[in-house]
Amino acid sequence: MSKSRKSSIENVMPWVTTLVLLVLWQIVSTALGSASLMLPAPTEIARSIIDHYDVIWPNALQTLYTTGLGFAFAVVFGMLFGLAIGASPLIYRGFYPLLIAFNAVPKVALVPIFVLWFGIGAVPAMVTAFSLAVFPIIVNVATGLSTIDPEMEDVMRSLGAKRLDILTKIGIPRMTPYLFASLKISITLAFVGSVLSETIASNEGIGFLMQAASSRFDVPLVFAGLIVIAAMAVLAYQACVLIEGRFTRWATRGK
């Protein structure tokens, strides 16, 4: 098989599997007959998306907005905090147990507290997205920093490098592949966070839409919401991959 042919097959593979899955789904839900009320066929979901376009669109934008802001804060804070605990063993010692404890807390339990603090709406969604997305970023940035080759550090120090030099010339470039790896995980987690919060306490966003649809027993619309979130997450993930490829060509050896 020629090389170009192989790579073109690789490129269509994701579409093929998605299509196969949809076809199977269609067959199963048709076979279920009246029970398909609980598992609407893809065609029915598609119709629901088109019919309720005017409702889905603004709510999707709302979710994208809260997720994006929560994620952006998570990136900034996660990077700064990760740099701090990666660069200083003292800060690492002090904060790491707390970080793990915080990460272990179920975020569902936090949403009511956020609502008490910030009221119903966009802010709790944003904060929940942030709280889920920030942890992988902190851990990865800190790992990237703390695994600097000691010989490299010796070379730098013998050239008279101060700690700040070592951080900017080795630490930060070395950490970038770790950072981008964590962004891919964090962006999907941010979606989970914002939708979770919207489902519990909000009157806008895809989470709220799904909650409302399910109480009206509009199952196709619930699934429509799921599909929209999934699509947004895949797009955001791909954006992260693109940025990653641009910044860390050296780490993938240009492959």
Add this chain to the structure above:
Amino acid sequence: MLSISERTMGAFAYAEGGSAPPGPVATPSTEQPYVDLRNVSLVYGDEADQMLAIDRLDLKVREGEFVAVVGPSGCGKSTLMKLVTGLLPPDSGAVFIQGKKANGPVAGVGMAFQNSTLLPWRSTLSNVMLPFELVQPHRKRFHRHADEYVEKAKRLLDTVGLLEFADKFPWELSGGMQQRANVCRALVHEPKLLMLDEPFGALDAFTREELWLMTQNLWLKQRFSTILVTHDLREAVFLADRVIVLSKRPGRIILERQVDIPRPRALSCTFESLFSEIVHDIREKIVEARG
């Protein structure tokens, strides 16, 4: 077409602003050693289990002298490197560089290790320029005179035959090329002292010998003091003025051997009787030391 040595010469001709040009036969000054380790000991580990790595070691390296340190593995050779460069303070005794007691990392040192510690996110050229971004007085001039420094680094890369690879990343180079770039980085800021920690250990025999010649050429022109730590006795004898054999841990000097083979040495000299005689002497001592 210039010969290798002429090209090497050119790379360093602009070097020392003001002071005498580093001629090929600059006589090393004898009055004051460049590196002077006096009765130095170093202990590793915490109080519970301590280990003496270096035991009351005296070592002098004259200015412009090439000294090789050999010994069985685990004899504290790498520790010695860190002591000389001031990266590790001794537990007793003192390290003097140019008559001044070293406190903290010593300025004006170039280091090269076995694993080329080139930064994978920088091109070869930009890796070689790293010292200019850190070492004074280049550091404060670097941004305004970037072109001049690029020129300087390129000239050095040219002398080791790497000019056409200047824009390649380290992982696009072969092991030998990486090591050449590594030595270039250690030398580009014209340090007075070069520390080599088994720099050619991971290379195949032919590449290694090629790099011996390169190192000798650079040294003959620039005449920095050098301490080479190595496992390879032939490498030590080929390159050094003096070979020092360390004992098993704790490291002490058990043999010092002057190598009086005239320079520049050609690879063919490694097959001569004087060369093999010296290598044999040293090997015997090491076998004894492992004993």
